[in-house]
Amino acid sequence: MSPWRMTRWERGEPPPGIDTASDPGEPVTGADxxxxxxxxxxxxxxxxxxxxxxxxxxxxxxxxxVAAWWIAADVDAVVRLSADSITVLHRAVADLRLRAGVEVAEANHILRALDLTRPTDPRTAKESPAWVGSAA
Known part of the structure; x- marks a missing residue:
């Protein structure tokens, strides 16, 4: 069956071996x-x-x-979706529009996480003002 026609139950649960206790900012990956x-x-x-x-x-x-937050802005909530394939991810966004009572759903795809723990240029770290601290 085409992933576009799959219901959320047919897509199934996350594959076995996924570490659901990992850092929420990191993409979820398993051994297999x-x-x-x-x-x-x-x-x-x-x-x-x-x-x-x-x-x-x-x-x-x-x-x-994966996660969701109520937001005080022009939107009501932000939802984080994760899937093994881009096709299933697109289907999950479409299902959100069709079945969850959502009027507007604007998807922003995550490319990669930003490393906020270390400076990109060592010279920049020495010249930073005292009030600039680590995000971690």
Whole structure:
């Protein structure tokens, strides 16, 4: 069956061997799966008649949903989705639009994490003002 026609239950749970206790900023990888995972942050605005509880219940059953946050902005929530293939990730975003009562869903694909623990240029670290500290 084409991944575009798969329901969230047919996509199944994450593959065995995934470390779900890893740092939330890191892509989830397991011993027997490929190094590259496809992830997206999706900005969500609920429809006028859609309750927030409907979105929460939908995300609890969505295997691609990794995390979600309520946001005080033009959007109602931000959802982090993760999948083994870009096709399944696109389908998860489409399902969010179609089945979760979402009026607007804007996906931003994650390319890679930024390393905020060390400076890129050692000269820059010495010249930084005293108030500039590590993000870690």
């Amino acid at each position: 799966e490929p190094e590259r995972r496809h992830e997206a942050l999706v900005s969500v605005r609920l429809g006028p008649s859609a309750p927030g509880s409907h979105l929460v219940e939908y995300l609890r059953r969505e295997p691609c949903a």
